[in-house]
Amino acid sequence: MKLLVVDDAPQMLKAFRDILESQGCEVFEAENGEEAVEKYAELKPDIVLMDILMPKLDGISATKRILEIDPDARIIVISAVGKSGLEDECLVAGAKQFIVKPFKVKELLNSINRLAKNPAR
Secondary structure (H helix, E strand, C coil): EEEEEECHHHHHHHHHHHHCCCCCCCCECCCCCHHHHHHHHHHHEEEEEECCCCCCCCCCHHHHHHHHHHHCCCCCEEECCCCCCCHHHHHHHCCEEEEEECCHHHHHHHHHHHHHHCCCC
């Protein structure tokens, strides 16, 4: 499975890479929303793990742009921001799932596997 991980924190990118590569996933990284949109168009990953608060282009805007490129894109938003209504805003923008940081590795892997098996969720 090919995954694009989008986060502006280098330690989060490394953590995601370590977790996902240990599961046999091919992992690509982007450090902001603009880079995420470019890499999505180039790589066409199976699933995107998207942070919200990032420089240049936030995760919600990047989600919308990716879905303009590919309406079937599967995006999981993973954010430490617990702002009221944020989860709904992300889902309305087109994200398939929302996970709050800090997350449990099992929760992350279950979400990825569920989305891989059933793209509508």
